[in-house]
Amino acid sequence: xxxxxxFFVLALLLVAGVFVPASFAEEPIKITVLNxxxxxxxxxxxxxxxxxxxxxxxxxHIIVERExxxxxxxxxxxxxxxAADMLPDVIYMWPGGRSTSLHTLGLVKDLRPLLGExxxxxxxAVLAPQAGGFLAELPQTxxxxxxxxxxxxxxxxxxxxxxETYEELVAMVPVLKENGLDTILMGAQDDWVIQxxxxxMIVGRLVGDEKLNEILAGEAKFTxxxxxxxxxxxxxxxxxxxxxxxxxxxxxxxxxxxxxxxxAPFMVDGDWKxxxxxxxxTTGEALIPVDRQHEFKMTIFPAIPGEINKASSxxxxxxxxGMNAKIPAGSAKEAAAWELIKWLQGPEVQKMxxxxxxxxxxxxxxxxxxxEPLVVERIRYYEDIxxxxxxxxxxxxxxxxxxxxxxxxxxxxxxxxxxxxxxxIQEAFDDWFARQ
Amino acid sequence: MKRVIHWWTEERRAYLLLALPAVAVYWAVMxxxxxxxxxxxxxxxxxxPVFNNPNIQFVGFTHYLRMFRDQYFWIxxxxxxxxxxxxxxxxxxxxxxxxxxxHRKLVKFTGFFQTIIYLxxxxxxxxxxxxxxxxxxxxxxxxEFMQKFQPGWENELFFDxxxxxxxxxxxxxxxxxxxxxxxxxxxxxKIDPALIEAARIDGATEWQVLTRIMLPSLSGxxxxxSILAISGSLKSFDLLFAMTAGNPARRTSVxxxxxxxxxxxxxxxxxxxxxxxxxxxxxxxxxxxxxxxxEAKFGGRE
Numbered sequence: 001x002x003x004x005x006x007f008f009v010l011a012l013l014l015v016a017g018v019f020v021p022a023s024f025a026e027e028p029i030k031i032t033v034l035n036x037x038x039x040x041x042x043x044x045x046x047x048x049x050x051x052x053x054x055x056x057x058x059x060x061h062i063i064v065e066r067e068x069x070x071x072x073x074x075x076x077x078x079x080x081x082x083a084a085d086m087l088p089d090v091i092y093m094w095p096g097g098r099s100t101s102l103h104t105l106g107l108v109k110d111l112r113p114l115l116g117e118x119x120x121x122x123x124x125a126v127l128a129p130q131a132g133g134f135l136a137e138l139p140q141t142x143x144x145x146x147x148x149x150x151x152x153x154x155x156x157x158x159x160x161x162x163x164e165t166y167e168e169l170v171a172m173v174p175v176l177k178e179n180g181l182d183t184i185l186m187g188a189q190d191d192w193v194i195q196x197x198x199x200x201m202i203v204g205r206l207v208g209d210e211k212l213n214e215i216l217a218g219e220a221k222f223t224x225x226x227x228x229x230x231x232x233x234x235x236x237x238x239x240x241x242x243x244x245x246x247x248x249x250x251x252x253x254x255x256x257x258x259x260x261x262x263x264a265p266f267m268v269d270g271d272w273k274x275x276x277x278x279x280x281x282t283t284g285e286a287l288i289p290v291d292r293q294h295e296f297k298m299t300i301f302p303a304i305p306g307e308i309n310k311a312s313s314x315x316x317x318x319x320x321x322g323m324n325a326k327i328p329a330g331s332a333k334e335a336a337a338w339e340l341i342k343w344l345q346g347p348e349v350q351k352m353x354x355x356x357x358x359x360x361x362x363x364x365x366x367x368x369x370x371x372e373p374l375v376v377e378r379i380r381y382y383e384d385i386x387x388x389x390x391x392x393x394x395x396x397x398x399x400x401x402x403x404x405x406x407x408x409x410x411x412x413x414x415x416x417x418x419x420x421x422x423x424x425i426q427e428a429f430d431d432w433f434a435r436q
Numbered sequence: 437m438k439r440v441i442h443w444w445t446e447e448r449r450a451y452l453l454l455a456l457p458a459v460a461v462y463w464a465v466m467x468x469x470x471x472x473x474x475x476x477x478x479x480x481x482x483x484x485p486v487f488n489n490p491n492i493q494f495v496g497f498t499h500y501l502r503m504f505r506d507q508y509f510w511i512x513x514x515x516x517x518x519x520x521x522x523x524x525x526x527x528x529x530x531x532x533x534x535x536x537x538x539h540r541k542l543v544k545f546t547g548f549f550q551t552i553i554y555l556x557x558x559x560x561x562x563x564x565x566x567x568x569x570x571x572x573x574x575x576x577x578x579x580e581f582m583q584k585f586q587p588g589w590e591n592e593l594f595f596d597x598x599x600x601x602x603x604x605x606x607x608x609x610x611x612x613x614x615x616x617x618x619x620x621x622x623x624x625x626k627i628d629p630a631l632i633e634a635a636r637i638d639g640a641t642e643w644q645v646l647t648r649i650m651l652p653s654l655s656g657x658x659x660x661x662s663i664l665a666i667s668g669s670l671k672s673f674d675l676l677f678a679m680t681a682g683n684p685a686r687r688t689s690v691x692x693x694x695x696x697x698x699x700x701x702x703x704x705x706x707x708x709x710x711x712x713x714x715x716x717x718x719x720x721x722x723x724x725x726x727x728x729x730x731e732a733k734f735g736g737r738e
Contacts, residue, residue: 075700079700248683248684250573250575
């Protein structure tokens with residue numbers, strides 16, 4: 001009897017061993033991700049552990065294959081993937097700009113139907129249609145592409161105060177020069193930096209979005225007095241000594257150390273630059289230590305003569321993750337990819353990004369009491385902005401903003417006049433417009 | 437039928453067996469991409485599937501005309517020409533000179549010098565580019581060093597369009613001269629020492645040994661080195677990408693960087709990028725033919 005029972009139990013176990021795993025175990029779903037990630041940033045370790053590793057722990061049935069790239073390498077790989085029709089399942093994207101082709105060619109899905117009721121957790125502004133006319137990526141933040149970083153302690157030590165107008169800024173130049181200091185630092189060796197972080201703001205102040213939209217519609221020109229005046233003001237900044245040509249010989253990362261060590265009282269960059277100054281949790285070190293962070297301030301550029309928009313800054317809805325349009329609707333893969341995108345903009349991850357990079361959450365339900373003074377300052381900085389205007393590389397196609405990027409460097413170096421650059425941009429625009 | 441059997445000899449089969457794999461690999465990775473690149477340069481292809489794409493049309497040589505009208509193409513070509521000149525007339529003579537001095541033991545510590553001169557070749561190009569970028573930065577050691585001698589000196593190396601490429605040329609000379617030194621050193625060691633000994637006994641001076649024995653013996657090597665220098669110069673990319681990325685205002689761009697920017701930066705323009713690559717291949721072939729012709733006319737016999 002015992003033998004029979006043992007035989008029966010063993011047989012049952014054998015049958016269960018064969019059939020149970022097949023019926024109950026969930027088939028793992030592989031999701032490929034192209035991620036934009038600065039592995040040298042202070043919050044890198046937290047991102048790996050708290051975002052990616054944590055997701056794999058919570059979702060063991062989803063296998064994430066991630067490819068991390070940064071700056072141009074990322075954009076170039078994206079274009080290569082798009083050209084080869086081999087986009088990964090989930091991809092880090094901008095709402096326009098250098099991701100425009102992903103939007104306009106319909107290479108990614110409209111996420112709005114997937115978002116459904118969860119839309120209530122996001123600020124309404126961030127869910128606005130993007131470059132392709134739909135919600136291609138779920139934004140993690142709002143981004144201001146222009147911010148004036150101020151070393152207040154340095155200004156105080158020189159007996160100077162925050163300039164309210166451009167004229168007051170110009171008046172500081174001789175004093176700073178006498179002390180062997182630059183006025184404004186920029187890491188503008190890469191040609192996008194001036195356009196994105198400075199010139200877009202100038203265009204916003206002197207030209208305005210209405211005129212830009214007229215240009216985009218072919219009803220106005222880059223050679224019109226308004227746009228030309230923006231280029232001329234930018235050229236004037238070099239003549240006044242506010243900008244120096246050496247910004248175009250300064251690496252984007254090199255400028256962080258230069259500003260932190262007081263080479264100049266001002267730096268112009270995007271508001272994202274804050275993350276480079278925060279404490280690296282792995283080493284406990286920071287370019288600007290917590291006890292010195294109160295010496296720094298973020299604001300916007302002083303009033304420009306002739307500006308039509310006062311206290312404006314250039315900005316866009318922030319970056320986020322989109323989903324490959326080729327994933328079949330209603331499939332398990334779509335559900336897994338959406339699970340990942342939801343997680344990446346979920347409250348835990350946005351809280352972590354707020355703490356490590358000062359990224360303003362796009363969700364309404366995220367806050368933290370564990371943030372450094374510079375992050376608090378980044379949040380406060382948005383109070384200084386009265387109007388947010390367009391970033392040029394977000395509304396124009398690459399073949400139009402490329403001559404803007406190069407032209408701005410040429411004006412700075414004295415290789416071209418504002419009019420010559422305006423004509424070149426208009427020529428590029430006409431070429432593009434004729435093909436639409 | 438008989439003729440087929442006659443053609444299909446064992447020797448022929450062995451020949452095909454040995455040659456076909458290499459031919460297939462060469463066709464797959466060299467010849468086919470070149471031909472395909474040329475075809476794409478004549479179309480309006482701009483992403484998406486290449487085959488069975490109804491939107492692809494032939495547009496003739498439009499992209500070549502566009503390339504020739506672009507000022508940044510000419511800036512890149514000029515910079516490439518300068519790099520070729522510094523490679524052929526800088527790296528090769530200097531490499532030969534160092535090899536000759538070391539081979540003839542005209543200095544002490546030859547092993548030390550050999551290592552020092554070759555060392556840059558074994559460091560990653562990207563690292564070298566980043567290091568030199570920091571070195572030439574307006575806030576870097578070069579500026580501080582110059583300011584020691586001339587207080588208030590402004591580092592404007594990259595601001596003059598004519599001079600912007602000079603620091604890059606210097607680094608290229610510093611980095612690759614060691615390669616040619618090693619090539620020449622290896623070939624100098626193949627020359628029979630008895631030949632030089634006999635010449636010296638017959639009263640030949642060091643200069644005569646160099647010009648009458650060494651250089652004629654190495655003419656083939658000089659041609660090979662020139663071909664390597666030309667092709668290497670035309671594909672210059674990594675060092676420039678890391679050091680200047682072609683900036684400021686594309687004044688330090690080269691053809692490979694110009695092609696890369698056109699293909700992958702901002703909005704992609706693949707046909708134009710293909711036109712640039714085809715131009716580079718043609719230019720490379722032309723220069724190599726010129727080198728071969730020069731060798732045939734003036735070269736000595738090894």
